[in-house]
Amino acid sequence: ETGVTQTPRHLVMGMTNKKSLKCEQHLGHNAMYWYKQSAKKPLELMFVYNFKEQTENNSVPSRFSPECPNSSHLFLHLHTLQPEDSALYLCASSQPPGHPMTDTQYFGPGTRLTVL
Amino acid sequence: GESVGLHLPTLSVQEGDNSIINCAYSNSASDYFIWYKQESGKGPQFIIDIRSNMDKRQGQRVTVLLNKTVKHLSLQIAATQPGDSAVYFCAENAQGNKLTFGGGTRVLVKP
Numbered sequence: 382e383t384g385v386t387q388t389p390r391h392l393v394m395g396m397t398n399k400k401s402l403k404c405e406q407h408l409g410h411n412a413m414y415w416y417k418q419s420a421k422k423p424l425e426l427m428f429v430y431n432f433k434e435q436t437e438n439n440s441v442p443s444r445f446s447p448e449c450p451n452s453s454h455l456f457l458h459l460h461t462l463q464p465e466d467s468a469l470y471l472c473a474s475s476q477p478p479g480h481p482m483t484d485t486q487y488f489g490p491g492t493r494l495t496v497l
Numbered sequence: 498g499e500s501v502g503l504h505l506p507t508l509s510v511q512e513g514d515n516s517i518i519n520c521a522y523s524n525s526a527s528d529y530f531i532w533y534k535q536e537s538g539k540g541p542q543f544i545i546d547i548r549s550n551m552d553k554r555q556g557q558r559v560t561v562l563l564n565k566t567v568k569h570l571s572l573q574i575a576a577t578q579p580g581d582s583a584v585y586f587c588a589e590n591a592q593g594n595k596l597t598f599g600g601g602t603r604v605l606v607k608p
Binding site: 473485 | 529531533538539540541542543546586590593594595596598599600601
């Protein structure tokens with residue numbers, strides 16, 4: 382798990398709070414991803430970044446705002462969340478499209494988010 | 498209303514026996530498939546992958562089989578150990594670097 386790290390590991394927040402999740406990858410990759418894993422649904426892709434540019438937004442509500450300042454770091458800014466947003470938020474990284482290993486994604490340990 | 502969790506199929510296997518986990522995928526254009534293992538409190542961990550030009554690939558104690566005719570993928574674990582207890586996910590890739598994940602199978606290893 383040291384290849385992709387996420388902080389914090391656990392987060393409890395109220396619906397009016399603003400918080401940020403952080404992801405860092407040490408694998409030299411240029412693609413990064415946010416996923417949501419809840420008890421009700423299979424793993425859901427939220428956002429994709431290739432070379433710091435967002436290339437996929439999977440109809441995610443605007444209360445989730447991603448930021449990718451460089452190829453090694455990815456943030457997910459949270460504001461005005463709902464209790465149903467409680468889930469495990471996973472970050473992953475891979476080589477970008479065009480690279481022969483683009484398909485293989487490596488995951489971090491996740492942030493367990495609880496919205497009260 | 499009451500929340501209903503995602504029901505995961507569960508495979509109970511005796512320690513030392515072989516395990517077979519199955520996955521049906523949906524997109525006939527998918528050309529890459531991958532298996533992940535997720536232990537409690539951790540993120541998914543890469544196990545093994547296979548491309549559509551192959552029908553079998555072996556790793557250490559694991560084998561992945563691909564049947565494109567019926568769009569079926571399986572993961573075989575030889576001599577299952579207590580540390581193999583986890584949820585196993587298959588994923589397919591048909592476009593760029595976007596993976597589509599299955600719902601997962603829980604494996605419980607009985608000592």
